[in-house]
Amino acid sequence: MPDPNQTPESPQQQAQEVAAEMLARRRALIKGASTVGPVILTLASRPVLAGGGGGGGGQCIAPSQNLSGALSHAAQKVGTCNGRSPGYWKNGVSTNGNSPSWPIPATTQFHSLFTPGNRAGTRFYTTNGVSLTLIDVLNLTGSGPTGNFDLEKVAFHVIGAYLNILSGLVDARALDANKLQIIWREWALTGQYIPFAGATPWKATEIKNYLLTNKIVA
16 A cells, blocks of 8 residues: 655656666666566556556557667657557458548558568568458458468557557657657567667567557557
8 A cells, every 4th residue: 555655756766767767678688687678568568668557549659769879869759649450440341341430441451551560470461462451451361262460469450550540649759650660660670670770679479569558559
């Protein structure tokens, strides 16, 4: 039970504590310490660095600020993100393909926006070599007749984030469409995304955690 006589920490004090912790982690990372875990997990538990919890949106940060050498900016939220879930966009498409709530047609080809990867789960094509559409990819589950699947659900979350960005639900200072495409391209081609030089690489889990924690998708 909290001590009623203890003065609550101010947001500035919380930010200073987080900045100090991040500096210690950065030093440990540079030394090659094996005990340093993915930074995104720490951020997910620190409301001062992530979107608001519970329903609705919250303030969010850019990928490059997760462990930045610029400590004066390391703990600063850069804007408000209020993204909808990928399922919201998926359910907004009628059986005849109409998508009135979408900022772009649901029939837009996925690979007209996102680079094809070099392994299953990052390449989505028909048997005729035509890119699946955005709604096709949102509807992927297990392996289909053409070998398309999205088991790690990175494409699922990336599509949701892209539509939220185009709909004005994500502050561009946190993430814009071009940066999202870069994240996808690097992950699709290498299996990981490095937000800045020296950072712990993000795998599928960390990429999804960043998007979810910062309310870029719900």
